[in-house]
Amino acid sequence: MRKFLIATHGAFAKGIKSSLDMIIGETDNVFLIQAYLDDNINVEEELAAVLTHITVDDELVIFTDLLGGSVNNIMIREALKQNIHIVSGFNLPLLIEVIMGDAGTPVTEVIETAIISGKEQMVYVNKLITQQND
Secondary structure, eight states: OEEEEEEEETTHHHHHHHHHHHHHOOOSSEEEEEETSSTTOOHHHHHHHHHTTOOTTOEEEEEESSTTSHHHHHHHTTTTSTTEEEEESOOHHHHHHHHTSOTTSOHHHHHHHHHHHHHHTOOOHHHHHHHHHO
């Protein structure tokens, strides 16, 4: 089974999960880590708690907000495991596409396709409008 972890600095994870739930409905295979909201909560311990829900038959896709950021760097420690994949710098369209991806399609292919689509969703709309008017 594919499972997903959204791990971000602050409350971004909770906010994007709220948007995700509005668009695709609530999912029970999405975990959240909201790093540094509480000094008493350790990111490594939160990750360890999530990993207890991942079996050798599962695939875990981890979404982080900032490549090279502390949250991403903590998650990267798990990247060498065969069933764990990390996507950094995600946006909502990418998240939707990966989570809704065909379970029969290899996760690497789902991720790569979603990254292309996610990049295409980032548009400077003013320039787009100007080009269409010309």
